[in-house]
Amino acid sequence: MKFPYYPGCTLKTTAKNFEASALASAGALGIELVELPRWNCCGTVHSLAKDDLMHYLAPIRNLIRVEEMKEERLVEEKRVVTLCAMCYNTLKRANAVVREDAEKMEKVREIMEKETPYGGKAEVVHLLEVLRDLGWSKVADRVERPLEGLRVAPYYGCLLLRPRGFGIDDVDNPQVMEQLMKALGAEVIDIPFKTRCCGTYHTVHMKEVAAELAHRILDQAVEAGADMVVLSCPLCEYNLAGRQDVIRRLFRDFDSMPVVYFTQLMALAFGLDKATGFEQNDPDPRPVLRERGLLREEL
Amino acid sequence: MFTGKIALKKRINYDTEVIEMSLERSGLPLRFKPDNASFKAKVEELSGENLDLCFQCGACSSGCPMTDEMDLLPSKVIRYVQLGMEEVLESKTIWVCSTCFNCQVRCPRGIDIANVMEALRQLRLRKKYDHVSLDALKPEELRELPQIALISNLRKLTA
Numbered sequence: 001m002k003f004p005y006y007p008g009c010t011l012k013t014t015a016k017n018f019e020a021s022a023l024a025s026a027g028a029l030g031i032e033l034v035e036l037p038r039w040n041c042c043g044t045v046h047s048l049a050k051d052d053l054m055h056y057l058a059p060i061r062n063l064i065r066v067e068e069m070k071e072e073r074l075v076e077e078k079r080v081v082t083l084c085a086m087c088y089n090t091l092k093r094a095n096a097v098v099r100e101d102a103e104k105m106e107k108v109r110e111i112m113e114k115e116t117p118y119g120g121k122a123e124v125v126h127l128l129e130v131l132r133d134l135g136w137s138k139v140a141d142r143v144e145r146p147l148e149g150l151r152v153a154p155y156y157g158c159l160l161l162r163p164r165g166f167g168i169d170d171v172d173n174p175q176v177m178e179q180l181m182k183a184l185g186a187e188v189i190d191i192p193f194k195t196r197c198c199g200t201y202h203t204v205h206m207k208e209v210a211a212e213l214a215h216r217i218l219d220q221a222v223e224a225g226a227d228m229v230v231l232s233c234p235l236c237e238y239n240l241a242g243r244q245d246v247i248r249r250l251f252r253d254f255d256s257m258p259v260v261y262f263t264q265l266m267a268l269a270f271g272l273d274k275a276t277g278f279e280q281n282d283p284d285p286r287p288v289l290r291e292r293g294l295l296r297e298e299l
Numbered sequence: 300m301f302t303g304k305i306a307l308k309k310r311i312n313y314d315t316e317v318i319e320m321s322l323e324r325s326g327l328p329l330r331f332k333p334d335n336a337s338f339k340a341k342v343e344e345l346s347g348e349n350l351d352l353c354f355q356c357g358a359c360s361s362g363c364p365m366t367d368e369m370d371l372l373p374s375k376v377i378r379y380v381q382l383g384m385e386e387v388l389e390s391k392t393i394w395v396c397s398t399c400f401n402c403q404v405r406c407p408r409g410i411d412i413a414n415v416m417e418a419l420r421q422l423r424l425r426k427k428y429d430h431v432s433l434d435a436l437k438p439e440e441l442r443e444l445p446q447i448a449l450i451s452n453l454r455k456l457t458a
Binding site for chain 2 (some may be wrong): 008010012013015041043044045047048049050051052055071078084086158159162163164171172196197199200201202204205208209213214234235236242
């Protein structure tokens with residue numbers, strides 16, 4: 001099945017391992033992700049002020065690309081697949097605003113007069129939703145190397161689940177990543193703060209504050225004996241993994257905790273070693289994977 | 300946290316006087332004006348939320364991950380707006396809010412508090428105010444930060 005795919009900015013830089021592992025492992029399940037031509041930044045955050053129409057243009061322009069791809073039969077689906085939680089939220093919410101408000105839709109079309117008028121037909125989904133629709137048994141069937149003995153703590157953060165009405169799963173007790181990890185053969189570790197804020201964009205100007213929030217989450221994973229945290233957002237990844245030097249400075253007893261994207265563990269379990277991209281992760285998850293006998297020597 | 304004592308500065312005269320109080324720890328003056336409607340109406344229009352629904356249960360504040368850094372709890376911010384007190388725009392809280400929407404899923408009255416915080420930020424930002432500046436960052440920090448962090452930070456906190 002060919003899906004339009006919107007990568008977003010960070011998947012081309014600090015989260016290349018997320019994209020490479022997602023394309024390979026989705027492909028192995030027959031989900032072909034075709035990148036949108038001429039895509040632009042989604043804006044990363046949805047504008048919550050009711051009169052802020054200007055910031056809906058960027059996400060809607062991407063949705064115009066989706067409709068064009070479907071029209072030109074480059075894809076079979078009108079559901080655009082996202083990987084980054086923030087892109088998912090921003091595209092989905094902008095889509096909802098113009099669909100529900102004919103006046104705003106008309107204004108958006110007027111402002112983007114040189115674009116094909118947006119028909120409101122695109123749907124925005126996250127890869128985890130597509131996998132759930134496919135069925136966990138199909139995912140399990142594709143597994144070549146079950147992640148036996150690997151203790152993973154799923155972490156959702158905010159925008160995969162909230163605000164209510166725009167999440168991919170239950171706001172209080174999401175299970176989609178747990179089910180995926182079980183299908184891959186891993187042991188799921190539940191942490192109470194799996195839906196708690198990671199510190200988000202405060203990492204730019206208040207990195208110690210963000211690091212404190214991240215520490216609370218990581219500390220629960222350590223306490224529960226997890227081997228690694230698994231997640232789906234490049235900003236959460238940066239705050240939970242990239243900021244561990246700041247966390248260690250603030251909390252002397254904190255050591256380290258590897259953080260990986262869910263697609264990297266899919267690629268590993270599917271035997272797509274070259275697409276796992278673990279060399280980009282810091283802290284390095286490879287020592288613990290080797291310890292669990294899940295990694296070939298050359299990786 | 301907002302636990303300071305309330306000191307009454309002026310005698311209360313409900314018809315004409317403005318009642319001034321200050322909350323010691325926050326330093327924010329509390330002023331109840333007879334005509335408080337316009338500020339509240341502005342915030343309600345910009346946020347799309349009906350603030351009369353709030354009955355100050357505090358569920359938003361209890362679930363908020365950022366309260367350690369706030370001078371006013373989120374529920375108090377709502378109370379300030381209900382009372383038409385524009386000085387809420389001077390509060391740290393509106394900038395500390397991380398827009399995680401925990402309050403939105405917890406509010407028993409269906410108020411999206413994150414929308415209210417955004418409206419308050421916008422009221423400041425639309426008067427040529429930037430809360431953060433790229434100049435404050437060292438070049439090596441700029442190189443290290445992923446785009447997703449920088450763009451979201453500037454989108455939320457600058458005009």
